[in-house]
Amino acid sequence: MTVPAAVTITPVCVADLLADGERMPVYVHVIDHPEARVLVDTGLTRLHPAVADLDPRLRPLNEQNFDLAGIDIVVNTHLHFDHCGGNHLFAGRPIYVQRRELDDARNEHDYTIREWVDAPGVKYLPVDGERELLPGLRLVPAPGHTPGTQIVVVETGARPVVVGGDVAVWSGELDDPRTEGQLLVRALEPELVWLAHQHDPWRPRSG
Numbered sequence: 531m532t533v534p535a536a537v538t539i540t541p542v543c544v545a546d547l548l549a550d551g552e553r554m555p556v557y558v559h560v561i562d563h564p565e566a567r568v569l570v571d572t573g574l575t576r577l578h579p580a581v582a583d584l585d586p587r588l589r590p591l592n593e594q595n596f597d598l599a600g601i602d603i604v605v606n607t608h609l610h611f612d613h614c615g616g617n618h619l620f621a622g623r624p625i626y627v628q629r630r631e632l633d634d635a636r637n638e639h640d641y642t643i644r645e646w647v648d649a650p651g652v653k654y655l656p657v658d659g660e661r662e663l664l665p666g667l668r669l670v671p672a673p674g675h676t677p678g679t680q681i682v683v684v685e686t687g688a689r690p691v692v693v694g695g696d697v698a699v700w701s702g703e704l705d706d707p708r709t710e711g712q713l714l715v716r717a718l719e720p721e722l723v724w725l726a727h728q729h730d731p732w733r734p735r736s737g
């Protein structure tokens with residue numbers, strides 16, 4: 531089964547980071563839905579001393595062939611710096627995030643780069659729990675990586691497709707789910723799961 535032509539999901543690599551001695555990609559995902567074009571997470575667009583040890587190499591959305599104006603809706607899976615650093619590019623457009631995540635990003639120490647979260651003009655639409663954003667496209671809380679993490683679930687007519695952000699940082703985490711969010715993703719029996727830091731989507735092992 532594949533996603534019907536009506537909805538397509540496109541990964542866009544916007545950076546890589548050094549993690550445990552290896553380069554780890556940073557992807558954002560564009561969901562082309564018949565009613566709107568949705569961007570899930572925004573990567574980062576500049577360097578910051580707080581994350582210099584991760585040696586970011588940047589390919590920001592505003593410096594590649596990417597139609598910024600074509601995005602109608604932004605979703606943040608969570609507000610770690612490598613997921614919200616491009617939010618400023620979408621000032622004035624709706625940015626959906628779980629209220630818990632927004633509260634933590636604004637209040638918890640060492641959580642993210644706060645000036646990237648509340649960059650000038652950035653307006654959030656805080657969500658409490660599950661929410662249907664568009665027909666067949668919903669936000670679902672998936673705690674684990676952070677307490678306020680959410681995922682995007684896209685119904686395809688067959689098994690759903692998930693855009694999961696960091697619900698799993700490595701694909702192997704979904705083979706052996708442990709967090710509430712990972713268990714929830716597996717319970718959805720998805721066809722595949724796009725992750726922010728993996729080149730290829732996770733798929734269940736056929737068995």
Ligand SMILES: [Zn+2]
Pocket residue numbers: 608610675696
């Ligand atoms: Zn994260």
